[in-house]
Amino acid sequence: MKFFASLLVSAVLAAPMLTFSPSASAAEEKPAAPAVAKPDLVKGEASFTAVCAACHGADGNSGVPANPKLAQQHPEYLVKQLQEFKSGKRNNPIMKGFASTLSDDDMRNIAYWAASKKAKPGFAKDKALVSLGEKIYRGGIADRQVPACAGCHSPTGSGIPSQYPRLGGQHADYTAAQLVGFRDGARLNSLPMTQVAAKLNDREIKAVADYIAGLR
Template sequence: MNRAFVSFVKVLLLAAIAGPGLASAADAPAAAVADAKKGAALYTGGDPARGLAACISCHGDAGNSTMAANPKLAGQIAAYTHKQLVDFTTPARANPVMTTFAKMLTAQEKKDVAAYLAAQTPKQGAAKNKELATLGKKIYRGGIAERGVAACASCHGASGAGIPAQYPRLAGQHPDYTIAQLQLFKGEKRKNSAQMTTLAKRMSDEEMSAVAEYVAGLK
């Protein structure tokens, strides 16, 4: 089977989860291809006429960021990426760079970029601290019962693939980025998940680092 066709079938399924917009089952493949193509153009070239910077400059080729502070987005669930782009336009997830960028995107462009990223192949990450990753594995798979911290795997999946559309893919993510998000949830500076805010507040800095380290090696 043609690899490009498989990729766009994947986009189709994820776009369907994201919500309405496809006229019919017959129209879906062409619509998915069109959305992903438009998303690719925005991702790689932005729109200079509107001052829209290219996503690639921060998030890397095909969403495989090489900068620890910027998340890897390749293979992320389309509905989740779309939701985050919407959230960046509200007080729920304020960010000086992303809020500005998200507010410049139309509703359809948010979906287009999300569809493009969902179809990309994420590059494998790696855990570098074995001892920390071992603790992270324990928490990720079993939680912290005495403090009411649920196993991360119960929402994000055993392999970190996520569960559309509410729970994102975590596998291979930069540890620095994962830690930063947990800290933002803990400090209530990121307000778009009450569940994550509650859980993060029950975790120590070491436990956050451990989970982030373990997640980096998932595939």
Template sequence: MKNLLSVAAFAGLCLLLVAPVQAEGGNIAAGKAKAGMCAGCHGTDGNGVASNPLWPKLAGQIPAYLDKQLHDFKSGARKDPIMSGMAAALSPVDMNNVAVYFASLKTSPGAAKNEELAKEGGKIFRGGDAKTGVSACMSCHGPSGLGIPPRFPRVSGQNAAYTEKQLLAFKAGTRSNDGDIMTRIAFRMSEQEIKAVAQYMAGLH
């Protein structure tokens, strides 16, 4: 019961700490037209490309989250040489349209490539680690990994390599555009735990 109360309290804290930014409206058709330039990395269906698992799936992602990330790439709050260049050409309306377009697409199911690691990651995802102060991932991303709008993204089915890369960036402090929640959590995680959680979330759907 104590652990469940801790998870609930942390979930409430997540929602309080993050300002409610919504990607409202948006034109899916216009977003599709703009998203043509995204297909090389994110796939024609938004589910990424097999040649590089470091590029994320965007299909089915929370639109407000995608919208914010595009704004952050454009402003430099989140750094990536490819995405910064792509976002530079987009207006706020374009970003909203692209976000709702990708959100409208169906996410393809993923799979863990290492079942042992995934089993370890599942324990952290659902229960955290009281010894190191790592909170359960599902507190902010939901028990099925579908995310909690507007800021906590869908993580289920995401490429494990991409998830691992982002968690390591949060741990190192090289990514800090989403407040300090993920920075604090990832900092307490070992690289082994990060790999495990990434594997588990890849097969979560």
């Protein structure tokens, strides 16, 4: 009996060890991404009223041509701009001061509240330049490889959510100032816009900005 017991122990010890890998589905499982809180529009309105309304209007429709309308803007774009003002990637001392006080949740709440408000239409004012502005916006400038603005911002200026901002109805003064900023290096947070604006002269910038103001 001792002989057979010894033989059995030797056989067990000599047997290869088996390991079990998780099933393919388990191995491919990834940790769930942290849930992003839904925007709180009530808090967004309160924050907008306290921080933004003085310059951008109570409903996001700025009455000051130098300050942009924010109503109906894509919220993802607004969040990105606030984050870049806060980090300094977009250089504006006034906006940096305001954005620095906001958390990511604050930014998201404000952006989605502003996006929920209807933008008031604007108007083109310079009849002498409107045809040039339309030509550039819809067709670009082929000999200088300036692409049509409509290709990214849509024929009506509504933009493409998450990618390109809404432009239609925006104050011409503000749009022109941004194009000059991109061209002259004062605004550096969009390489495509820097490349486009670098090829435009002052008259062309004024024309396209005025045409954009009348889009709806």
